[in-house]
Amino acid sequence: MLLIALIIFYLRFFSNLLITGQTTTVLFFLIVIGFVFIVFANIFALFPAHLIGKSFNLIVEEINYLQEHFESTESSLYRLLLLYTFLLIFFAVCRGVFMFCMRQTIIVVSRNIEYDLKNEIYQKYQELSINFYAKNDSGDLLNRITEDVNRVRMYLGPAFMYSLNLLTLIILIVSRMYFVSPVLTLIVLSPLPLLSFLIYKVSNRINFNSGVVQEKLSLLTNIVQETFSGIRLVKSFVREKEVGSQFNHLSEKYMKEYVNLARINSVFFPLVLLLVGVSVLLTVYVGGVLVVNQQITVGEVAEFIIYVNMLTWPVTSIGWVTEVVQRASASQARINEFLLIEDTTIFSRSKHNVCNLTTIKQGLKLSDVCYQYPGSKVMSVSNISMNIESNSIVGLVGGVGSGKSTILKLMSGLLQPELGKLLFDNVESHMLNWDQLREHIGYVSQDVFLFSDTIKNNILFSDSNISEELLLDTLDNVCLLNEIKAFNDGLDTYIGEGGVTLSGGQRQRVGLARALIKKPKLLLLDDVFSNVDSSTELKILKYITEKLKNTTIVLSSHRLSVLTCCTNIFVFKSGFLIQKGSHTDLIATDGEYRRLFFNQLR
Numbered sequence: 001m002l003l004i005a006l007i008i009f010y011l012r013f014f015s016n017l018l019i020t021g022q023t024t025t026v027l028f029f030l031i032v033i034g035f036v037f038i039v040f041a042n043i044f045a046l047f048p049a050h051l052i053g054k055s056f057n058l059i060v061e062e063i064n065y066l067q068e069h070f071e072s073t074e075s076s077l078y079r080l081l082l083l084y085t086f087l088l089i090f091f092a093v094c095r096g097v098f099m100f101c102m103r104q105t106i107i108v109v110s111r112n113i114e115y116d117l118k119n120e121i122y123q124k125y126q127e128l129s130i131n132f133y134a135k136n137d138s139g140d141l142l143n144r145i146t147e148d149v150n151r152v153r154m155y156l157g158p159a160f161m162y163s164l165n166l167l168t169l170i171i172l173i174v175s176r177m178y179f180v181s182p183v184l185t186l187i188v189l190s191p192l193p194l195l196s197f198l199i200y201k202v203s204n205r206i207n208f209n210s211g212v213v214q215e216k217l218s219l220l221t222n223i224v225q226e227t228f229s230g231i232r233l234v235k236s237f238v239r240e241k242e243v244g245s246q247f248n249h250l251s252e253k254y255m256k257e258y259v260n261l262a263r264i265n266s267v268f269f270p271l272v273l274l275l276v277g278v279s280v281l282l283t284v285y286v287g288g289v290l291v292v293n294q295q296i297t298v299g300e301v302a303e304f305i306i307y308v309n310m311l312t313w314p315v316t317s318i319g320w321v322t323e324v325v326q327r328a329s330a331s332q333a334r335i336n337e338f339l340l341i342e343d344t345t346i347f348s349r350s351k352h353n354v355c356n357l358t359t360i361k362q363g364l365k366l367s368d369v370c371y372q373y374p375g376s377k378v379m380s381v382s383n384i385s386m387n388i389e390s391n392s393i394v395g396l397v398g399g400v401g402s403g404k405s406t407i408l409k410l411m412s413g414l415l416q417p418e419l420g421k422l423l424f425d426n427v428e429s430h431m432l433n434w435d436q437l438r439e440h441i442g443y444v445s446q447d448v449f450l451f452s453d454t455i456k457n458n459i460l461f462s463d464s465n466i467s468e469e470l471l472l473d474t475l476d477n478v479c480l481l482n483e484i485k486a487f488n489d490g491l492d493t494y495i496g497e498g499g500v501t502l503s504g505g506q507r508q509r510v511g512l513a514r515a516l517i518k519k520p521k522l523l524l525l526d527d528v529f530s531n532v533d534s535s536t537e538l539k540i541l542k543y544i545t546e547k548l549k550n551t552t553i554v555l556s557s558h559r560l561s562v563l564t565c566c567t568n569i570f571v572f573k574s575g576f577l578i579q580k581g582s583h584t585d586l587i588a589t590d591g592e593y594r595r596l597f598f599n600q601l602r
Contacts, residue, residue, distance in 0.1 A: 034102060041098035048091050051088055056297075106157060110156040128341065139226070140219075144338070148214065149331075159321045162314065162317045162320075169314050181300065184290060205264055206326040210261065213254070220250050265323055272318060276308075284305065288301070360390050364423065365386070367422075371406055372418060391551065391552055392553070395566035396557075396572065397569060397572070398573055401574070404572055408526050410422055411524055413437070444511045452494075454495070455490075456491035458499075462517070479509065505531040505532045505533070509540075511528070523552070526555075566582075568580065568581070571592050578591070579593055
């Protein structure tokens with residue numbers, strides 16, 4: 001029953017683990033090689049008990065012989081005991097060697113599997129679409145790749161090792177005990193079915209509570225991550241007490257759930273120890289009765305006691321192993337929740353497409369494109385049709401929420417049309433190899449994200465092998481070179497998370513330089529001049545219009561003065577394309593563009 005209960009746990013866990021496609025070769029290596037070392041370690045653990053039993057019998061025989069014949073054979077007895085002592089040391093050393101190999105095999109391989117699993121999760125994170133990240137908290141995702149993976153590793157390492165050790169030890173010891181005395185064996189092992197039933201009942205409760213604990217921990221991790229990211233906002237609005245109160249509330253919930261889990265374990269572990277203790281008492285009592293009846297020897301009783309003591313820690317560890325298995329099962333289920341999600345970007349789905357597009361000769365075309373964000377009840381863009389000629393400068397204008405940013409995200413591949421077609425050189429977007437195409441696309445979003453690194457490394461994010469001359473030239477083109485030279489460390493200035501040490505305009509220009517330095521064939525600019533002064537804006541626009549002749553540029557802006565350089569302007573309102581034409585034509589026409597333009601002149 002005990003073996004069946006444990007096997008059920010392992011099969012349940014591995015059925016979850018194998019879904020993720022972990023390297024079965026490594027798992028097979030872990031099971032086979034580690035199992036071999038465990039078997040040999042436990043075989044060498046059995047011999048000392050047998051030798052001690054024989055030593056007891058020899059001493060008893062010597063005492064009986066001395067009482068009957070009044071003479072001693074202690075010289076031969078000493079020689080045998082000395083031989084047994086040497087053998088005990090030899091078997092102990094052999095067992096130690098195999099236990100070392102056992103730990104090196106299983107624990108090290110579990111670390112390798114942890115490494116592979118984290119890489120697989122991280123790779124999946126990179127493939128998931130931006131819609132996935134809009135619906136999931138970063139704290140929860142961080143918790144899954146750290147805490148949940150660690151719990152899976154704990155099962156595949158220590159817990160799995162102790163489980164195999166228990167299984168092999170029970171088989172070897174019970175076989176030996178049954179060979180010595182079948183009656184005493186059955187009596188001593190009688191508490192084990194009750195232990196198996198206890199494990200089976202408690203395991204489901206532990207599994208459920210472990211899942212709840214992990215969910216609460218994810219919420220706690222998320223609020224901490226958000227607080228640290230927005231600490232300046234928290235302080236500026238003097239919300240420290242409110243945020244602290246929210247953290248305390250979630251922390252208290254986490255504590256209560258963890259206490260519930262600990263309460264189950266606090267009952268489970270003593271019961272396991274109690275049942276093991278009952279087995280020891282039965283061994284002493286029943287064994288003594290059998291010795292009196294001359295059915296077994298004193299040495300065999302001593303051997304039995306050693307065997308029961310050998311089973312004490314492995315059987316006691318069942319409680320810990322059960323908890324680890326159930327928590328690992330809950331963690332693996334949480335990992336599988338998103339590993340099986342198919343909401344991936346077109347970048348990951350198009351790797352095997354044979355249509356490689358490295359330049360845009362005939363332009364872009366949107367035909368009746370529609371897109372609705374998950375959870376939204378309205379279309380972000382509806383029935384949008386646009387023709388963008390190659391090497392032209394196109395502007396997008398409209399109020400807040402009109403769909404400009406959505407159009408740029410569709411062109412960059414971050415979003416895919418739900419209806420309609422997006423074509424590059426008359427090739428539909430889903431037919432293209434985006435791994436090739438996006439090497440030639442530069443995209444700067446409204447909220448420029450900068451890594452916690454130096455200015456230089458942030459700009460060279462796309463290619464670290466770019467020459468120093470090109471880097472300095474690009475910085476000069478975005479009017480940032482002189483400002484960076486004024487920093488003590490220049491390009492090696494560490495800018496902190498999100499570029500907190502830079503101004504809003506400097507962050508935007510670093511993002512613009514990062515896009516320009518790769519010399520893209522398609523440049524998408526989403527309101528990148530909102531924090532830049534007019535003089536700097538004019539200088540950058542002059543560079544873009546005069547120097548980027550072989551680049552197709554699509555830019556959106558609330559400043560209509562930026563769009564005067566565009567050959568064609570598309571006007572959006574509430575997700576619909578309502579006007580298009582040149583700046584001169586749109587100014588001459590009574591419409592949304594003319595209204596916005598003259599409103600900004602007031």
